Amino acid sequence: DAEITQGGLRLQHLSFGYDAAQPVLHDINLEIPAGSFYGIVGHTGSGKSTLLSLLLRFYTAQAGRIDVDGVPLASYSDEHFRASVGLVPQEPFLLAANARENIAMGRPISEADIIAAAKAARVHEFILQLEHGYDTPLGEGGARLSTGQKQLIAIARALAGKPRILFLDEATSHIDSETEQIVQMALTDLRGKVTIVAIAHRLSTIRDADSIIVLNHGKLSEQGSHAEL
Ligand code: ATP
Numbered sequence: 001d002a003e004i005t006q007g008g009l010r011l012q013h014l015s016f017g018y019d020a021a022q023p024v025l026h027d028i029n030l031e032i033p034a035g036s037f038y039g040i041v042g043h044t045g046s047g048k049s050t051l052l053s054l055l056l057r058f059y060t061a062q063a064g065r066i067d068v069d070g071v072p073l074a075s076y077s078d079e080h081f082r083a084s085v086g087l088v089p090q091e092p093f094l095l096a097a098n099a100r101e102n103i104a105m106g107r108p109i110s111e112a113d114i115i116a117a118a119k120a121a122r123v124h125e126f127i128l129q130l131e132h133g134y135d136t137p138l139g140e141g142g143a144r145l146s147t148g149q150k151q152l153i154a155i156a157r158a159l160a161g162k163p164r165i166l167f168l169d170e171a172t173s174h175i176d177s178e179t180e181q182i183v184q185m186a187l188t189d190l191r192g193k194v195t196i197v198a199i200a201h202r203l204s205t206i207r208d209a210d211s212i213i214v215l216n217h218g219k220l221s222e223q224g225s226h227a228e229l
């Protein structure tokens with residue numbers, strides 16, 4: 001069976017619409033080397049989350065192809081794919097459970113790995129400040145956390161699975177600049193350890209990215225470093 005060992009991505013002539021009559025992505029060509037950090041920016045509705053949905057196999061493109069480590073995306077078993085790819089969604093969902101359970105998500109992950117993931121997501125100190133630390137209930141849907149804090153927990157959750165590829169869809173709203181800076185630092189620390197594809201609403205979040213791509217009405221319109229764009 002195919003295995004994702006490096007986490008390199010290649011998109012060729014990728015086109016997609018939820019409804020075939022209304023294309024959302026047009027002829028996307030993109031190479032994301034294993035271990036690199038790529039940022040995606042673009043106006044609301046430009047197709048950023050849709051692109052992630054295709055990379056995550058939630059939908060299948062009508063045209064073109066996606067290869068991971070040189071093999072078509074569909075070659076991987078669901079079990080292997082889920083274990084190799086981490087997603088931090090735009091609207092993270094938290095369980096009515098404690099911090100530890102929200103990071104482990106039912107997977108057999110050791111306490112040491114949970115803490116390492118929380119540290120990498122820079123949310124460990126925050127958790128320790130809660131009244132019962134990792135045993136503190138986070139409330140229904142994470143009611144007691146801000147959206148930014150939920151994203152940090154979601155980053156820890158994704159990292160706890162030790163993915164080869166990390167997809168992050170930055171929350172659109174209510175991210176205070178302090179949390180945004182923590183996300184930016186966490187991503188920078190992960191550089192080179194895992195392939196990162198991060199959608200950002202603020203260019204500062206991905207200022208350390210190796211490359212930033214700009215989506216405009218479903219087309220890849222520009223690509224370059226933070227300094228170049
Ligand atoms: P934002 O910055 O607001 O998150 P985005 O760049 O992530 O925007 P997408 O969510 O990918 O944009 O949406 C691209 C287009 O596809 C929009 O026109 C949107 O209305 C449409 N769309 C998104 N999700 C669906 C869906 N599940 N079914 C049908 N159309 C969808």
Ligand code: MG
Pocket residue numbers: 048049050090169
């Ligand atoms: Mg989106």
